Amino acid sequence: MIPLRPLSVGEILDGAFTTARKYWRTALGVSLTVAVATQAVRTVVTGLWFRDLVDLSALRDQEAASLDELVEALKQALGGLAAASLIGLIGSIIAAAMLTVVVSRAVLGRPAPAGETWAAARPRLFSMTGLFCLVTLLITGAFAVGLVPGLALAAAGNESGGVALTALGGLAGMAGAAWLWIRYSLAAPALILEKQGVIAAMRRSGKLVSGSWWRIFGIQLLATLLVFVVSAIVEIPAGVIELIMNGGSPDTVPVTWPSLIISGISATISSALTLPITAGVTALLYMDQRIRRESLDLDLARAAGQGNE
Numbered sequence: 546m547i548p549l550r551p552l553s554v555g556e557i558l559d560g561a562f563t564t565a566r567k568y569w570r571t572a573l574g575v576s577l578t579v580a581v582a583t584q585a586v587r588t589v590v591t592g593l594w595f596r597d598l599v600d601l602s603a604l605r606d607q608e609a610a611s612l613d614e615l616v617e618a619l620k621q622a623l624g625g626l627a628a629a630s631l632i633g634l635i636g637s638i639i640a641a642a643m644l645t646v647v648v649s650r651a652v653l654g655r656p657a658p659a660g661e662t663w664a665a666a667r668p669r670l671f672s673m674t675g676l677f678c679l680v681t682l683l684i685t686g687a688f689a690v691g692l693v694p695g696l697a698l699a700a701a702g703n704e705s706g707g708v709a710l711t712a713l714g715g716l717a718g719m720a721g722a723a724w725l726w727i728r729y730s731l732a733a734p735a736l737i738l739e740k741q742g743v744i745a746a747m748r749r750s751g752k753l754v755s756g757s758w759w760r761i762f763g764i765q766l767l768a769t770l771l772v773f774v775v776s777a778i779v780e781i782p783a784g785v786i787e788l789i790m791n792g793g794s795p796d797t798v799p800v801t802w803p804s805l806i807i808s809g810i811s812a813t814i815s816s817a818l819t820l821p822i823t824a825g826v827t828a829l830l831y832m833d834q835r836i837r838r839e840s841l842d843l844d845l846a847r848a849a850g851q852g853n854e
Contacts, residue, residue: 546651549842552833554764558771561825564651571657572821575643580816583636588809590632592802634681636816638673642666644824645737652832652845672736675743680729684722691718727762728754734831753834761830768826775822776815783811 546567547560565572643666650657691714699707729750736746754761786807835841 546654547829547832549836549846551837552829554767557764557826557829557833558768560652560829561648561768561822564648564825565821568647568651568657571647571659571662572644573817574659575647575662576640576820577813577817579636579640579643580813580820583632584809584813584816587632588805592805634677635674637820638670638677639666640820641733641824641827642669642673642737644821645734645828647821648825648828649734649738649832652829666737669737669740672743672746673733676732676736676746679743680725680732680747683729684725687721687725688715688718691715691721723762724758727758727765730754730761730765730827731831731834734828738828738831753831753838757834757837761834764826764830768823772819772822775819779815779818780808780811783807 546564547556552560643662646662646665647657692711693714695707695709695711695714697707698710701707729747731753732746732750735741735749735753736743739746739749741749832841832845836845
């Protein structure tokens, strides 16, 4: 699937797409199953959670909504987002674990039946959950810390200075969050393929990324842009249909079951197509770094030779 030597950017991206194409039954089967299951639950949860959204949107028409009404509206919105995000996180964990196994076998030219892939990934799901939660908390915390000084200054009465400091702090927080994202971006493959613990996998990722941060950042950013383009192509038609259903007014976006089902179908298709790409790029980046630092290509060549005998 890839040349057994240090990989170029094009070879990493091509390897991810080639793996998804050649092993589409397993790769697409895994991503589609996870996407359908998680999106179905998210659609139901969102529909039930926001069934009273009409009351919330009515606050915009009030000249002076009370503080209690605003707080209640905010709690409801954040609660719905948190529930949907949790469900999406569970799906991402399962997909990332299984697709990493698919890519690791594809590199050796070996098939990866869904049953064997699940059997290999299942024992690592608990650790993957801890890894995803810990990294997410670190990234979110880095961004939040950047906002604290400005918000504190604004709360003390200096609103103009607080706004400026919050903007600067937000930029600093984003930089810190990006640094952490890349530093621990290879932890999931290390956890799955090397059977590392959560902290050990994070340390392993930091060691592999060290000295190559900008290169890995560029490749991950490029992969993210490709995923965004694919998602936009899939989801734009659904957005047009929802706009037509809302009478052509973008300001009126009722949460109805038909609109939720349409957006859920487009999100399912988008996730099914993009999950193999993101997992493939991350797994191949991990292997590329090990080839560059630890001569993994020699071990892969021996393993491929033994598998073909």
